[in-house]
Amino acid sequence: MKWTPQDIEMYAKSKEYVDTVVISLFPVSFGQEMKQSASMSEFLTLLTNQLERLFTGRILTLPPFTYLKNGNNEQWLPLLKQWEKKLQEEEVKHIVYLTSDSDWKMNEAELEGTLIWMPSLPLETMDDSQKFTLVQSQVKQLQQLVTQKWQENE
Amino acid sequence: MSKHRVSRRQFLSYTLTGVGGFMAAGMLMPMVRFAVDPVLKADKGGNFIPTKQKVADLTSDPVRVDFTFKQKDAWYESDVTNTAWVYKNDKGEIVALSPTCKHLGCTVGWNTDKRYPNQFFCPCHYGRYEKDGTNIPGTPPQAPLDVYPFKEKDGYLYLSQAKPRTGA
Numbered sequence: 001m002k003w004t005p006q007d008i009e010m011y012a013k014s015k016e017y018v019d020t021v022v023i024s025l026f027p028v029s030f031g032q033e034m035k036q037s038a039s040m041s042e043f044l045t046l047l048t049n050q051l052e053r054l055f056t057g058r059i060l061t062l063p064p065f066t067y068l069k070n071g072n073n074e075q076w077l078p079l080l081k082q083w084e085k086k087l088q089e090e091e092v093k094h095i096v097y098l099t100s101d102s103d104w105k106m107n108e109a110e111l112e113g114t115l116i117w118m119p120s121l122p123l124e125t126m127d128d129s130q131k132f133t134l135v136q137s138q139v140k141q142l143q144q145l146v147t148q149k150w151q152e153n154e
Numbered sequence: 155m156s157k158h159r160v161s162r163r164q165f166l167s168y169t170l171t172g173v174g175g176f177m178a179a180g181m182l183m184p185m186v187r188f189a190v191d192p193v194l195k196a197d198k199g200g201n202f203i204p205t206k207q208k209v210a211d212l213t214s215d216p217v218r219v220d221f222t223f224k225q226k227d228a229w230y231e232s233d234v235t236n237t238a239w240v241y242k243n244d245k246g247e248i249v250a251l252s253p254t255c256k257h258l259g260c261t262v263g264w265n266t267d268k269r270y271p272n273q274f275f276c277p278c279h280y281g282r283y284e285k286d287g288t289n290i291p292g293t294p295p296q297a298p299l300d301v302y303p304f305k306e307k308d309g310y311l312y313l314s315q316a317k318p319r320t321g322a
Contacts, residue, residue: 010258014258017257017278017279053261054260055260055261055277055278056254056255056258056259056260056261057258057259057260057278057279058258058260058278058279128233143277
């Protein structure tokens with residue numbers, strides 16, 4: 001389910017079936033890394049949308065967690081922790097973070113949720129059909145990771 | 155020269171009627187066009203979208219067929235890709251099923267769970283469907299999978315909007 005009023009209505013009705021929340025982590029940079037950070041967010045948006053289509057009934061995608069990129073991500077950790085705390089109160093069983101920012105790897109242990117790091121691909125240089133096949137294959141891997149996670153906890 | 159002299163008064167009233175007529179026509183034409191528009195559009199209704207799937211290549215094993223069409227969402231027009239599971243049944247008829255689970259809308263896969271071969275399987279809450287799309291009682295879905303109306307043109311498969319069925 002997406003973060004739209006229609007989907008949230010559906011979520012409210014069938015909350016007991018939705019036990020997983022997906023949050024994408026978007027770094028925002030300026031200067032030299034500006035383009036790369038834009039490319040990351042394009043890639044992750046496509047990826048989350050596709051993942052949501054596959055698992056509409058069990059996943060809720062939250063609006064992306066957006067943060068200013070300067071140095072490591074230590075300072076954003078408490079904020080993310082607050083989201084986690086709230087989600088746990090809401091009885092969400094699985095939290096999945098999707099990011100292309102490799103710095104989060106250092107903080108992985110401190111996070112309750114599963115961090116999935118996907119290397120960002122330069123989609124802007126590809127034509128539509130290439131893009132489609134590529135995203136599809138990435139989503140497939142993602143799909144396996146998520147189903148694995150579900151099976152572990154059963 | 156004509157015997158009938160046009161008076162100044164007549165000349166002005168002719169000109170005014172003429173110009174007024176044009177203005178009225180200019181206003182009415184688009185209005186009429188808007189009013190009639192839905193009728194004109196109805197011809198295109200239920201449009202079939204071409205897929206890359208050749209009808210001759212279909213077998214009794216369901217294959218995944220992707221097809222893309224434009225969807226307008228307020229201001230934003232985007233390409234939407236839909237998927238269908240297509241196969242030929244025992245009678246040789248084509249069946250095109252929507253992969254959207256009737257429970258909460260996840261995407262079902264064919265033969266993806268080893269415990270239940272030759273069934274459509276939903277990874278979210280383990281809903282299952284028979285090959286013909288009928289939901290298996292005891293699993294979460296309460297209705298059979300939607301069916302795409304299809305047609306064959308130049309050997310290729312064309313699909314339209316998925317339609318719900320009544321069933322189990």
